Amino acid sequence: MQDKVRLDKWLWAARFFKTRSCAAKAIEAGHVHHQGQRAKCATAPKVGDMLKIQAPHGVFEVQVVLLASQRSSAEVARTLYQETPESVVRRERDLFAQKMQPHFDHPDIKGRPTKKWRRQLNQAVGFIEE
Template identity: 75%
Template structure:
């Protein structure tokens, strides 16, 4: 069993980031905190450490349960950490709030608007301003 492993490698193995370089960029940008402090890529991890990860799919606060250098399936990756109850509640609340946000997509438009749709948009804007 491994005693210590690099933070960026563990984040990649736990599937928080798609590649190890993405994990390293997130760490360098300050999106990962180790034991409440800003982390560095080469920090050695131990079982029981607390990590806060701000990824594209949410903010996670997790305790390390296992160490792994290999990236496995999603089921195996979930066994590497245990998310704190506060983190789960916060993430669910944020997802619910995002679902309540209005969406302004036109159902007929995919990609760039057509000339007709641009004219309609401009007419709607003109009506609002006058």
């Protein structure tokens, strides 16, 4: 492992983002906080630093355990950080809430509804066409 590494590179190596450019965009958008402050791409995290990361697959609060600038297997990536217990509970709660949300997808329809499907929807809702 290394002594110094850029934050965007570390996030990519830890597999929070698919590409380094996605990690850099997330940092620029303010989705990554380093030690409670909004981070920059060139920030060099140190062992023991706390990061809050809003990734597409959840919000993580992690402590940096190891530094790496090269991406490797998922097992190795999980050793680079330690997630806080509160973060784990919050992510599980959010995932459960997301699964409990009602889905209004029709299994046969993809994309925009057809004219026939729209009429059936309007009839079911009680919408009257003029």
